[in-house]
Amino acid sequence: MILRPLILIALVATASIDAAPPPAAIHLNQLGFLPDTAKRAIVADPSTTPLRWTVRDTRGATVAAGETKVIGDDAASGDHVHLVDLGRLAAPSTYRLRVGRQTSRPFAVRAGLYAPLAAAALHYFYHTRAGIAIEPRYAGDPRWARPAGHAKEIAPCFSGTDERGTHWQGCDYRLDVTGGWYDAGDHGKYVVNGGIALWTLQNLYEREARAGRFPFADGRGTIPESGNGTDDLLDEARWEMRFLLAMQIPDGARATVPVGAPGSAGAPVFRTIDAGGMAHQKVADRHWTALPTRPVDDREDRLLYPPTTAATLNLAATAAQCARVWRTIDPRFSATCLAAARRAYAAAQREPQVYATNSFTGSGGYGDGDVSDEFYWAAAELYATTGEPTFAAAVRGSPWHAAPVQAPDWGHVGALGTITLATTAAVSASDAAPARRALIAAADGFLAEEARSGYRIPYATLDYPWGSNAVILNRAMILGVAQRLTGAARYRDGMVDAIDYVLGRNPLDQSYVSGFGARPLTHPHHRFWAHQLDAALPGPPPGVVSGGPNSTAMADPIAAAMQGTCAPQRCWADDIRAYALNEVAINWNAPLLWVASALDGPGARTQRRR
Incomplete structure (x- = not known):
């Protein structure tokens, strides 16, 4: 976004x-309901008294009846609403709900209701891959097939003047950052935002594996890697993980970065740092492309944008998680991820205040002036993977340790570290x-x-x-x-x-x-x-x-x-x-x-x- x-x-x-x-x-939910969960419908109706409702099955027989609960005026929707509790419906079938003169669409009650949705939601990530053709045999329909976008992406650093008139010096290297996922409706690829998305997929695998359940076991998806012996969910996650690893700056490289938090008054002051181990924030177009533009038709310059502490910690966290997930599946890949995580965490400790600027046209800013939650998240992942006292101490010393939890987003990732601490066996x-x-x-x-x-x-x-x-x-x-x-x-x-x-x-x-x-x-x-x-x-x-x-x-x-x-x-x-x-x-x-x-x-x- x-x-x-x-x-x-x-x-x-x-x-x-x-x-x-x-x-x-x-x-109500337009797919229906699982047999053993809550089943609720909301009725928008001005009545201030309860309304009679009935549920009929496919034969027309009434199987449930009752009265609505009046909730009243709801500011978030602008509606006056009633609640219908359908929890008594447990038998698998198709039903209709009637309230007053209104009749709902047919709705199902059945097990396995969300499996097709989960499969499609995972397949979205294949559709948004960069650097590879989306083939008809995997796309699900020839309409969604397309040639590879940015098939060989060897990008230089941004140099020149940004939209605020600030001059950036660039760097003396290029990186091969082919692959990964396009972030959203455009063609940018971001380490910040890629990080939380990747973590969520890898965490889902960990959750399911702990339960002995593998809903995306090899061959159940429809991706080029199906049949390689690895869970298709992990194959998709690895596509993004490899991109994040490629965004890490080589040892010995130097970068010029601004001093101060985003929004600081006056023209930015720059300093040159040892950037080895840090991660570039993004690779993206120099200018916005128009709607519509197929990825293969994107003719804008593709550029690496300056490294940031937040991007570096996103890499550290997801690579540490990667090392844990892949440890017994692909030990070599696991070791690669862990080495990258250690390098990134050390680089972030060396440069803890390198922030993004929202001053480049053609890509999103994803600016974050507080990276204490990213430090906590990365330390938690490294602790859960290695069990090392240094990372455990970093977790305990963080203001986010045992702090109230808020739902995560790309700029607020403390909850990710807390979930890992709460659910990983290696944690004390x-x-x-x-x-x-x-x-x-x-x-x-x-x-x-x-x-x-x-x-x-x-x-x-x-x-x-x-x-x-x-x-x-x-x-x-x-x-x-x-x-x-x-x-x-x-x-x-x-x-x-x-x-x-x-x-x-x-x-x-x-x-x-x-x-x-x-x-x-x-x-x-x-x-x-x-x-x-x-x-x-x-x-x-x-x-x-x-x-x-x-x-x-x-x-x-x-x-x-x-x-x-x-x-x-x-x-x-x-x-x-x-x-x-x-x-x-x-x-x-x-x-x-x-x-x-x-x-x-x-x-x-x-x-x-x-």
């Missing part, structure tokens, strides 16, 4: 979006216990918010930021960790409530995931999945999640036109121009994958205690 100037969309401002049927008054009991307590407390806080939310989701604020769907899905991931730590059903039910919202239980009656649900995402902000602008190009493949409603950063013309006119959960449009509302990104699809996979596994079966 990245911020873009308005000039990007100037040439497509007359594009129109496809007409869609009006939303229904009965809102004295370090794991406070991490577990903090995660369970955070999950309880999210459930408390759910009780205050009209649409009953674990998110009660009226501020819906850029990528709000990922905020909600990352909260669901914390709930999933708490469920695994405690066995309590309420946390899994909270995960269900979060994914219900993403899949249609929202005031727009919108499934924010392409290819899933009655009203799926169709027009994401993306340069190749751009059928809205060019009939020769495809729409998105299945399993791609939109960033979702955004009431806080009205950056594009579609969003700006809504400002002040929409309730927070309604500030969204299925329009390729709406990059502040409808972009897609690797760090948003990663928690969708994690949650969809976690909901279906045998390890997800819980004690039904509240």
